[in-house]
Amino acid sequence: MTEMEPVPHVVVIGGGTGLSVMLRGLKKKPIDITAIVTVADDGGSSGVLRDELQIPPPGDIRNVMSSLADAEPLLSQLLQYRFKQVDGLIGHPLGNLILAALSDITGDFVGAVRELSRVLAVRGRVLPAADIPIVLRAEMEDGTIVTGESKIPQAGGRIKRISIEPADVAPLPDAIEAIRRADAIVFGPGSLYTSIIPNLLVPDIASAITESNALKIYICNVMTQPGETDSYSVSDHIDAVYDHIGKPIFDYVLVNNGDIPPEVKQKYSEEGAAPVTYDPEDAERQGYQVIADELVYFHTYLRHDADKLSHHIYRLVEGWMARKR
Incomplete structure (x- = not known):
């Protein structure tokens, strides 16, 4: 990118450890970052x-x-x-x-x-999705309603739908403006129902995203999360987002295809987690392209490789900007 070319504006949406790890790599790239972060946490x-x-x-x-x-x-x-x-x-x-x-x-x-x-x-810039706390409610497939972000993974059921209170919470005007001028919008990595989707339920944020012509990238979690995405595949994650936002939006989905050592799988299995699987046919059905790479390393916990993630994101954004010129 030459000095005369505009610096891409990238909006990242989510929360939790995964988003923070990714941003450590992304901030090294010549881009303008706005992070829109969930305000639904009610634990600790x-x-x-x-x-x-x-x-x-x-x-x-x-x-x-x-x-x-x-x-x-x-x-x-x-x-x-x-x-x-x-x-x-x-x-x-x-x-x-x-x-x-x-x-x-x-x-x-x-x-x-x-x-x-x-x-x-x-x-x-770092922006909360709203300037007041948000309460999460989960409707489980058996009809049970679970209230509170920290209680949802503990409920032991399969989540059907997430909602927020107050439902009419006002989004930050700066967040809406950032989405409207974004060249790319990146979702995740992070907890699907408690870090990513809550941002999309704030009124006007979802509509600003769906109306945006920005490149839209979803970074899928490497492992399922007990009580939240048990047995989920990549396509299950995407279907959940599309169900809540109302339409398909992703251009690319980044997934891990690197081998996870058996001893690491066993460690996670004891906690009820397993690798997230994907099927290329699902990508065709859901209308996005898959970027698959060895995206993780293990140090006490599995973590996304921030540098590799950032490389793929920046490469996609560069290509998108070149096509727009």
Whole structure:
């Protein structure tokens, strides 16, 4: 890409550890990043702070900011420091408390995210999907309704549909504007029903996505998630998104085709997880192209290879931009 060519604007949508891992690689590319992050978390430190202070849960936002930060590594490490021995603070990452304090100082959570992003020299922008906490509800296939993001995977059933409360929550205008001017929109990786789809249920976000002419890329999880995507294939993930958003949207889906060592499979099997499988015929039926590669490595847990993911995303975006010119 020459100096005179525009820098692609890439919007990433999701939450959780997977999104943060990917962004560590993507921020190295010559692109303009806007991360739109879920505000449905109600467990752990985030759940305590959202309940007691009536602010959006800060945990996923903190993780994404840490991934995109260009500040000194020690400052990013400080943001992620979790108190272990101080009564009243045990389990709280310092970054969550800083965001809570800044919310009080600036008067709103979005302002807190903006100010901390400036301090951390965040590359790009980090935006909550909404400026108030969202409550997730899952309708299970047996008709049971489960309320609360942290409770949904524990319910033990198969999820039929997810909804949010309040249903009419206002999206951030900046998030809508970012989607409208995006050259590419990347979904995931992350928990399908509790990190990715909740963003798509915020009014106007789904319509802005479906109306956008941007390249749309879905990064599928490597392993199924117990209580959430048990026995799901790649096509099951895609069908779930299409069912909630109302129409097919993806141009490309990135999947892992690398071998997972038997001992790693066994470790995950003991927790109820298995590799996500895919069938090329499903891709043809659902209208997207598959990019398959060895996208993971194992270090305590399976993680996406941020550099490989970023390479594929940037290559696809470059090709898309070239066709538009």
